[in-house]
Amino acid sequence: MARIELVGLSKTFGSVVAVRNLGLTIEDGEFVVLVGPSGCGKTTTLRMIAGFIDPSAGEIRIDGRVVNDLEPRDRGLGMVFQTHALFPHKTVMQNIEFGLRMKGMPAPERARRVHEVADMVHISHLLDKMPGECSGGEAQRAALARTLVTQPSTFLLDEPLSSLDAKLRRELRAECDRLHQALKRTFIYVTHDQEEAMTLADRIVVMRAGEIVQVGTPMEIYSDPANYFVADFFGSPSMNLLTGEIVQTNGTGRFRGAGFELALPDGFKSARAGVATLGIRPEHVGVTLGGNGDIELPVRLVEPLGRDTLLYFDAGAERAFIAVSEGLDMADVKVGARMALSLDPRRLCLFDADGRRLAPS
Ligand SMILES: Nc1ncnc2c1ncn2[C@@H]1O[C@H](COP(=O)(O)OP(=O)(O)OP(=O)(O)O)[C@@H](O)[C@H]1O
Numbered sequence: 001m002a003r004i005e006l007v008g009l010s011k012t013f014g015s016v017v018a019v020r021n022l023g024l025t026i027e028d029g030e031f032v033v034l035v036g037p038s039g040c041g042k043t044t045t046l047r048m049i050a051g052f053i054d055p056s057a058g059e060i061r062i063d064g065r066v067v068n069d070l071e072p073r074d075r076g077l078g079m080v081f082q083t084h085a086l087f088p089h090k091t092v093m094q095n096i097e098f099g100l101r102m103k104g105m106p107a108p109e110r111a112r113r114v115h116e117v118a119d120m121v122h123i124s125h126l127l128d129k130m131p132g133e134c135s136g137g138e139a140q141r142a143a144l145a146r147t148l149v150t151q152p153s154t155f156l157l158d159e160p161l162s163s164l165d166a167k168l169r170r171e172l173r174a175e176c177d178r179l180h181q182a183l184k185r186t187f188i189y190v191t192h193d194q195e196e197a198m199t200l201a202d203r204i205v206v207m208r209a210g211e212i213v214q215v216g217t218p219m220e221i222y223s224d225p226a227n228y229f230v231a232d233f234f235g236s237p238s239m240n241l242l243t244g245e246i247v248q249t250n251g252t253g254r255f256r257g258a259g260f261e262l263a264l265p266d267g268f269k270s271a272r273a274g275v276a277t278l279g280i281r282p283e284h285v286g287v288t289l290g291g292n293g294d295i296e297l298p299v300r301l302v303e304p305l306g307r308d309t310l311l312y313f314d315a316g317a318e319r320a321f322i323a324v325s326e327g328l329d330m331a332d333v334k335v336g337a338r339m340a341l342s343l344d345p346r347r348l349c350l351f352d353a354d355g356r357r358l359a360p361s
């Protein structure tokens with residue numbers, strides 16, 4: 001059992017506020033991913049939970065008990081770090097059993113436990129190797145095994161896959177997922193990779209500049225971003241974000257962007273006039289050659305990916321406006337061709353000048 005509560009948790013380093021007034025409850029067995037750009041306070045949060053850093057304010061509770069004053073080893077948590085940090089002069093076996101040896105566990109029991117976890121993360125054949133003789137992926141598996149073997153109630157993982165190449169990262173990501181399902185323990189996983197967050201999390205906690213911006217399931221975060229920052233952070237290719245303004249004429253709101261104008265969908269007809277950003281995901285843009293649409297734009301680039309085709313348009317902004325078309329129907333479209341784009345009105349997002357999402361009325 002491990003239900004973890006963070007209550008008004010803050011940390012300042014001199015004049016730097018690394019974490020500000022965090023409030024979050026992580027349920028027993030949940031897989032929660034903390035995600036956000038570099039420097040937003042993810043590691044600091046995790047290290048406070050682990051007990052390596054004292055909070056400047058606030059409480060950490062595990063199963064209802066305040067643990068602020070407990071030593072890391074007495075919290076029953078296991079941490080896997082950004083860099084795997086194995087002891088270089090010990091074998092993989094000795095690395096994994098180190099924690100158990102410290103606890104004074106007898107050798108036969110130690111060996112049994114080490115073999116069990118080594119089997120779990122597929123490194124049984126590596127136990128006699130030195131860390132220097134392991135590949136990055138193998139070393140990271142060994143680091144995972146070293147934490148697994150202590151049987152913590154909660155796993156705290158700080159970007160455990162960031163030093164690996166894309167293919168290994170996907171492989172080990174699936175492994176983490178499988179371990180979570182098998183062990184039914186609480187996982188708190190830190191990453192700045194939105195794709196990792198989307199694929200692993202039961203719930204995503206989006207952080208920015210030391211604060212929580214939004215908490216939700218991957219689908220909630222993706223479909224219902226709380227603000228411009230979240231909308232822009234999640235999704236690949238990212239959400240199209242067009243700056244412009246909302247104008248009101250005779251009680252019907254319209255959005256006026258660079259070189260286009262469209263009627264706002266129901267719910268936004270009376271949105272307040274002013275500077276705004278319109279957001280729409282590439283998969284919610286319909287494209288036709290020569291038909292009618294909300295916007296007409298020239299094609300800048302066509303990228304056939306096999307399953308889909310990505311169409312990049314010149315929208316007068318730095319970033320291209322992107323539409324995804326299923327299959328290869330659009331693969332032969334010529335650069336420069338003007339296409340009609342229709343934006344699914346149910347999927348439009350509008351943000352005010354401060355990046356806040358406008359709610360439909
Ligand atoms: N020991 C420290 N002393 C001073 N400032 C620190 C210390 N640790 C972290 N900070 C600062 O606190 C802020 C948050 O750092 P943190 O390491 O938690 O970010 P992060 O989200 O983990 O970033 P990354 O994705 O780069 O790992 C940063 O501005 C960082 O410079």
Ligand SMILES: [Mg+2]
Pocket residue numbers: 042043044158
């Ligand atoms: Mg970090």
